[in-house]
Structure formats: structure tokens, C-alpha cells
Amino acid sequence: MSPAQGQPKISAIIACYRDAPAVPIMHQRLSAVFQQLxxxxxxxxxxxxxxxxxxxxxxxxxxxxxxxxxINHARNFGSQSAFxxxxxxxxxxxxxxxxxxxxxxxxLIAEFYAKWREGYQVVYGVRVKREATLFLQTAYKLFYRAFxxxxxxxxxxxxxxxxLMDRRVVEALNSLPENNRFMRGLRAWVGxxxxxxxxxxxxxxxxxxxxxxxxxxxxxxxxxxxxSYAPLDFITWIALFTVGCSSLGIVLQILGRIFYPQLTPSGxxxxxxxxxxxxxxxxxxxxxxxxxxxxIYDEVKRRPSYxxxxxxxxxxxxxxxxxxxxx
Numbered sequence: 001m002s003p004a005q006g007q008p009k010i011s012a013i014i015a016c017y018r019d020a021p022a023v024p025i026m027h028q029r030l031s032a033v034f035q036q037l038x039x040x041x042x043x044x045x046x047x048x049x050x051x052x053x054x055x056x057x058x059x060x061x062x063x064x065x066x067x068x069x070x071i072n073h074a075r076n077f078g079s080q081s082a083f084x085x086x087x088x089x090x091x092x093x094x095x096x097x098x099x100x101x102x103x104x105x106x107x108l109i110a111e112f113y114a115k116w117r118e119g120y121q122v123v124y125g126v127r128v129k130r131e132a133t134l135f136l137q138t139a140y141k142l143f144y145r146a147f148x149x150x151x152x153x154x155x156x157x158x159x160x161x162x163x164l165m166d167r168r169v170v171e172a173l174n175s176l177p178e179n180n181r182f183m184r185g186l187r188a189w190v191g192x193x194x195x196x197x198x199x200x201x202x203x204x205x206x207x208x209x210x211x212x213x214x215x216x217x218x219x220x221x222x223x224x225x226x227x228s229y230a231p232l233d234f235i236t237w238i239a240l241f242t243v244g245c246s247s248l249g250i251v252l253q254i255l256g257r258i259f260y261p262q263l264t265p266s267g268x269x270x271x272x273x274x275x276x277x278x279x280x281x282x283x284x285x286x287x288x289x290x291x292x293x294x295x296i297y298d299e300v301k302r303r304p305s306y307x308x309x310x311x312x313x314x315x316x317x318x319x320x321x322x323x324x325x326x327x
Contacts, residue, residue: 007039008039008040009094010034010037010042010109011086011095012030012106013044013087013096013098014026014043014086015086015097015100016048017048017076018051018054020052022102023045025102026106027061029102033106033107039113041067042067042069043067043069045058045061045068045100046071046073046083049072049074058312069089069311071089073307077307079099080161081181084181085306087173089315090170093166094167095164096164096165097161098162103202104160108162111197112125112197115197120195122193123164123165123197124156124159124162124194125160125197126157126158127140128198129201147223150224151230152227152229155188156184156194161183161184163184169190172190173190179299179302179304180226180295180298182223185223185226185227226295231292232292235288238281
């Protein structure tokens with residue numbers, strides 16, 4: 001259904017991991033927003049094998065509200081797989097992605113919806129500020145700017161997964177065969193008419209963040225190796241630089257031996273330093289190539305990006321994948 005015709009249906013997809021206390025609040029706030037907008041809606045909670053009591057909380061919520069769909073994963077597959085799982089079951093004319101920790105304020109959906117009604121097919125939240133330490137704020141901003149510079153895509157700055165996407169965009173994303181998904185990069189890759197809405201990202205309402213410094217480094221690595229060839233170009237440039245330095249060193253060594261033999265470096269120390277330098281460059285290049293090979297290897301295995309254990313209140317539309325067990 002076009003957003004300009006009749007009453008559209010909105011599907012909200014919430015990735016849940018260690019977010020059991022936030023689930024009832026998220027449901028209440030989402031329901032209030034959708035009722036205020038006067039739209040048909042469904043709320044899909046994806047329980048990514050959360051170690052807390054999220055399964056019980058979600059089951060009780062699904063029993064009370066038929067608009068709530070609960071997808072239980074067989075194990076923890078990560079937020080990107082959780083969003084993918086929800087998108088393949090969602091039946092709305094537009095889909096909203098949110099983290100389950102309430103750092104993505106549901107009330108912003110009203111602004112997303114207004115932009116969608118104007119004709120934008122992707123509306124994403126732009127984090128103009130986040131309630132976090134100065135170090136984290138700086139690190140996130142540096143990452144987005146480095147990623148945009150290195151990527152072959154024009155990726156919006158400071159834009160996370162929190163977004164509203166038209167059904168056409170969702171279908172395009174669902175059709176992509178890759179398993180290593182970086183949703184905000186894929187969202188930029190599929191194109192369509194996009195715009196951002198600025199907001200302040202608050203801290204988690206409950207518990208501690210599940211992201212660590214090393215997890216964030218893993219995210220950065222995944223993003224760069226999925227949407228950039230810059231590391232491979234770096235190998236070419238560093239190889240040219242090394243060959244140039246080596247050629248210059250040979251010329252200088254010969255001239256030094258002829259004109260200033262007493263000042264020319266010699267012996268095992270110089271040799272060891274040069275071997276270690278060249279060896280370090282080779283290992284760095286091999287690690288970059290190895291990262292791309294690992295990425296390729298993970299894709300060619302064609303394992304599903306998630307496995308669904310059960311679905312509560314399944315939508316009437318059949319699932320996209322055959323690995324969902326409905327119950």
C-alpha cells in the first residue's frame with residue numbers, strides 16, 4: 001500500500017538482547033506512538049537468545065496483545081541478523097528498526113512517518129549527540145567519518161540502524177543473498193530517496209551496554225571489509241612505497257660506499273632491522289588479505305544468518321525463509 005493511499009501499516013522490529021526490563025516500556029511507547037499516528041501496526045520483538053527472562057516477558061506480552069509478534073532465535077546471532085529475521089516476517093507498508101534498550105526513542109517515529117508521507121523511502125536517525133563518555137563520542141564520530149572516506153558508498157554520517165524503510169526498500173534488502181550484514185551500509189547501497197532526522201541518543205535505561213571496545217572494533221572491521229577496497233589499495237601503495245625506499249636505499253648505499261665509506265651503515269644490525277621492517281609489512285599485507293578471505297569464506301559456506309526456534313503470533317504472510325518454525 002502506498003503511504004499516500006488509505007491507512008498504511010507500520011511494522012516495528014526490535015532487536016532484544018539483555019533487554020527484558022525495557023520490553024514492556026518499549027511496547028507501551030510504541031503502541032502510544034502508532035495509535036497517535038492513527039495507523040495499523042504490528043510490533044515484532046526478536047529475542048536473540050537473550051540470557052535474561054526476555055522469553056517469558058515476551059511470551060506474556062504476546063498473549064495479551066495480538067499485534068505483538070515474538071521471534072525466538074535458536075542462539076545469539078547478533079543484532080543485524082535479528083533485524084534481518086524481523087524484516088523477513090514483517091508485513092507492514094513500512095518497517096522501523098529499533099534497538100531494544102530504548103536508546104532509539106520510539107517517539108521519533110512520528111517524524112520518520114511524516115518524512116515517509118512526504119515521499120522519502122528511507123528515513124534514518126542522525127545522532128547529533130549521544131549520552132556517553134567523551135572518548136566514546138569521539139571514537140564513534142571518527143569511525144563514521146573514516147568509514148565514509150574509505151567506503152565506495154556515500155554513507156550518512158552518525159546514522160545507526162534506527163530508521164524507517166518503505167516496503168520496496170525492505171524487499172530489496174531481503175533479496176540480498178549475503179549473510180555478513182551491516183544494515184546501515186546495505187541501506188545506503190540499495191539507494192532510493194533517503195533523508196535523516198537528528199536526535200540525541202540517550203544512555204541505556206536498564207543494565208549495561210553489551211558493546212565493548214573490542215566489539216566496536218569488530219563492527220568497524222566488518223563495515224570496512226564489507227564496503228571498502230581501501231585496505232587492498234593500501235597494500236598496493238605500501239608495496240610501491242617500500243620498493244621506492246629500497247631502490248633509493250640501494251643508490252644511497254652505493255654512493256656512500258664510494259664517497260663516504262666510514263659513514264655508511266654496515267653489519268648485521270642494519271640487515272636485521274631491514275628484514276624486520278620488510279617482514280612486518282608483509283605480515284600486515286597478509287592480515288588484510290586474510291580478512292577479505294575470511295569474509296569470502298564465510299559467505300561461500302551459505303549458512304543462514306540466523307535460525308528461528310519459534311514464532312509467537314506469526315503474521316498471516318508466509319515467511320521468506322524456510323528455516324522458521326512457527327508456534
